[in-house]
Amino acid sequence: MKKLIAIILFFPLASIAQDNERFIAKGLFSGKGTLAAGQMTAFKATNMYVSGNLEYYIEDNISFRGGLYFFLGTSNAALPFSKNSTCFTGFYYHPKTNNRLDPYIGFEPGISWTQLKAPNNGSIETYPYNISTYPQSINPLASVTAGVNYYATTFTHLFIEAKYVQGIHTSDIPAVSLSEFRIAFGFGFNIWTIKNHKTT
Amino acid sequence: MDKKNLTILFLLFTSFTYGQSTGINTRKGEISFGVRTTESLFRSSGNYFGIGAGWQVRYRMAEKLNTEWFADWITTDIGGVGQRYDSHIGESMIIYPGKKMGQKNTFTPFVLGGFCGDYTKIQANPIIDEELNSNLKKSKDRWSFATQLGFGTHYNFTERFDISFTSQYVLHFGSDIDAQVRTNDIGEKYLQIEKEKGSNLEGHIFITISANFVIADLCKK
Numbered sequence: 108m109k110k111l112i113a114i115i116l117f118f119p120l121a122s123i124a125q126d127n128e129r130f131i132a133k134g135l136f137s138g139k140g141t142l143a144a145g146q147m148t149a150f151k152a153t154n155m156y157v158s159g160n161l162e163y164y165i166e167d168n169i170s171f172r173g174g175l176y177f178f179l180g181t182s183n184a185a186l187p188f189s190k191n192s193t194c195f196t197g198f199y200y201h202p203k204t205n206n207r208l209d210p211y212i213g214f215e216p217g218i219s220w221t222q223l224k225a226p227n228n229g230s231i232e233t234y235p236y237n238i239s240t241y242p243q244s245i246n247p248l249a250s251v252t253a254g255v256n257y258y259a260t261t262f263t264h265l266f267i268e269a270k271y272v273q274g275i276h277t278s279d280i281p282a283v284s285l286s287e288f289r290i291a292f293g294f295g296f297n298i299w300t301i302k303n304h305k306t307t
Numbered sequence: 308m309d310k311k312n313l314t315i316l317f318l319l320f321t322s323f324t325y326g327q328s329t330g331i332n333t334r335k336g337e338i339s340f341g342v343r344t345t346e347s348l349f350r351s352s353g354n355y356f357g358i359g360a361g362w363q364v365r366y367r368m369a370e371k372l373n374t375e376w377f378a379d380w381i382t383t384d385i386g387g388v389g390q391r392y393d394s395h396i397g398e399s400m401i402i403y404p405g406k407k408m409g410q411k412n413t414f415t416p417f418v419l420g421g422f423c424g425d426y427t428k429i430q431a432n433p434i435i436d437e438e439l440n441s442n443l444k445k446s447k448d449r450w451s452f453a454t455q456l457g458f459g460t461h462y463n464f465t466e467r468f469d470i471s472f473t474s475q476y477v478l479h480f481g482s483d484i485d486a487q488v489r490t491n492d493i494g495e496k497y498l499q500i501e502k503e504k505g506s507n508l509e510g511h512i513f514i515t516i517s518a519n520f521v522i523a524d525l526c527k528k
Contacts, residue, residue, distance in 0.1 A: 166519060169468045197519040199341050200464050214470065214518045216344045216360035238433050246382050247360035249344035249516075274358055280431050281387030 130207040130258040134301030135164040137256075137267060139292030143176060149284035154191060155179040163300075168201045172213065176289070189242060190222040191285070193240055193272070195250055208263075209256040217248040219285055221276040239280045248274035248285065258297065267292035334408060336526025337367040341471075341519030347393065348512045357383030357391065363517060365401075370408060373401035375419070378474045386488045389431040389498035397423020399455065399475075409463050420456040426478055427451065429486045431498035447502045451481025455513065467521040475513045483507030 138161045145154040151200070160174030178191040194240075197215030204210065222243040254268025274285040330519055345359035359381030365374045376398050383391040399421030430446035457475030464470065483503040490496050 166467060169465060170522060172518070198468065198520060200468070206455060214342070214344075214516070216342050218360060247380050249358060249360065275382060276386050277382050277384060277390040277392075279430075281432070282384030282390065294474060 110175050111295050129167075129203065129205055131164060131201060131209050131256075132167050133164050135170075135297055136300050137162045137164075137264065137295055137297035139174075139291075139293065139295035141291050142300055143291035145272070145287040145289040147284070147287040149286055151183050152187070153182050154188070154287065154289075155182075156192075156289070160195075162199070164201075168203060170199045170201065170211070172197060172199055172215070174215075187224045188221060188276075189224040190220055192221075193217055193219045193248060195248070197250075199252070207258040208256060211252075211256070212257065213252040215250045215252065217250060217270075217272075219246050219248050219274055219276070220244075220284065221246065223276070223280075224277065236280055239278065241280075242278050242299055244276055244278050245297055246274055246285070248272055248278055256295075262296055262298060264297055265292075265294050333370055334367050335369050337521045338363075338523040338525065339365045339367075339467075339519045339521045341365065341388050341517045343377065343515050343517035345377070345379050345381055346514040349384065355383050355385055355503060356394065357381040357390075359393070361395075363519070365519060371403045373403070373417075375399045375421075377400055377423075383488040385429070385486060385498055386496065387432075388488055388496050389429060389486065389500070391486070392428045392430070394426045395423045395453075395477075397421060397453070397455070407464055409461070409469070410412075411463055411465055413463055415463060415469075416458070417460065418456075418458045419473065419475070420454070422452065422454050424479070425451045425453050425481070427484065429484055429498075429500050432502055434491075434495070434497045445498075445500050447484045447500050449482045449484055449502070451479045451509075453479040457513070459515075461519075469519050471517045472514040473513075473514070473517070475515070477511050477513050479509045479511075481506060481509075485511070491523050 140159040143158040144157040156176040156178055158176045160172050162170045162278045164170045164174040167186045176193045181187045195215035195217035197213055199211045201209055201211045223241050225241040250270055250272045252270040253270055254266055256264045258264045264296035270289040272287050275282040276285050341363045343363055344359045347357040359379050361377055361379035363375055363377035365373055365375050379395040380463040381393040385391055399419045401417045401419045403415060403417050405416055409415055428446060428448040455475045455477040457473055459471055459473030461471045485501045487499050488496055489499045
């Protein structure tokens with residue numbers, strides 16, 4: 108089943124990579140909106156997000172991106188979060204291709220807005236969790252991203268990407284790792300901001 | 308070598324490296340914007356790594372002389388019993404000793420040194436004080452100035468975009484906050500924080516990865 112899903116996801120990208128001219132160039136503006144899933148690395152927990160970003164190609168193979176991950180919930184968590192939204196800004200490098208495929212790697216520092224879910228009333232907690240107020244916290248993050256776009260038409264594209272996020276949630280209890288692998292795929296829109304753009 | 312001698316050596320070395328010939332000014336006037344991630348290791352609060360994020364702007368004064376203006380924010384977990392928050396804002400001079408400058412797909416090594424202002428807050432997780440029958444939550448903060456020296460390299464993906472790797476030693480001059488992990492009578496670990504009167508030196512290692520893009524060239528011919 109997993110192989111089938113992978114084939115379905117990647118087949119359209121491979122089958123339509125037939126052009127011999129690069130699509131992306133300086134002046135392309137794109138945006139993405141989708142759902143994303145994250146697997147935390149320090150403990151068993153899966154986070155769910157609504158994510159979106161805006162990206163501008165400041166050179167033929169360099170883009171600047173700003174994005175948000177709005178937290179929806181955690182499942183299977185030993186320390187479940189009630190808040191875990193993040194935002195990132197950074198640069199992306201797009202190796203040259205001769206078609207509408209656009210692989211990329213990115214480096215994005217960011218910040219997180221996090222809060223652990225307080226235990227239910229009546230549950231027994233040990234020190235220091237029993238005296239914690241479970242406050243909200245804002246913390247810095249580091250991240251790297253790799254993915255691929257397929258610019259299907261002049262105005263839309265498909266994408267799939269993976270992101271590794273590193274950080275810690277600090278509050279009044281021992282810090283909780285925020286490190287996780289995230290995956291997102293879906294489609295986005297794109298427009299040209301330069302009329303006579305030159306593809307390379 | 309004690310800390311004072313080390314400081315004098317840093318300052319003299321920085322002054323010496325500023326005095327190098329600047330060569331042909333082909334990249335003079337470039338302004339770049341960058342984002343950065345930092346890892347910091349403070350010895351005085353125990354050997355715990357902090358993770359940070361920040362931004363920076365570079366202004367290239369000459370072909371072999373660049374300046375970097377940065378702001379960082381770092382959080383560190385101190386052994387599960389407290390947290391350390393550091394904010395830096397400062398400036399570094401970057402000297403390029405090599406001959407190749409910013410050519411595509413090449414490394415450009417550099418040495419750098421400078422100064423920064425720093426705000427530090429160390430906060431202990433609450434502990435139960437049985438005599439007062441309450442939870443104690445301690446924190447101390449301070450402002451300090453620092454000087455830094457290090458080395459690194461740019462990797463130039465294009466002539467306008469680079470990823471930079473930097474390692475620096477930062478020496479802070481300011482009031483001393485002593486934070487030590489202790490164990491109480493019933494075996495619980497806690498963070499003891501004391502703010503000493505007078506000034507002290509505190510050093511830390513500072514590793515930075517940044518991505519930078521040239522957004523303007525003031526000396527464009």
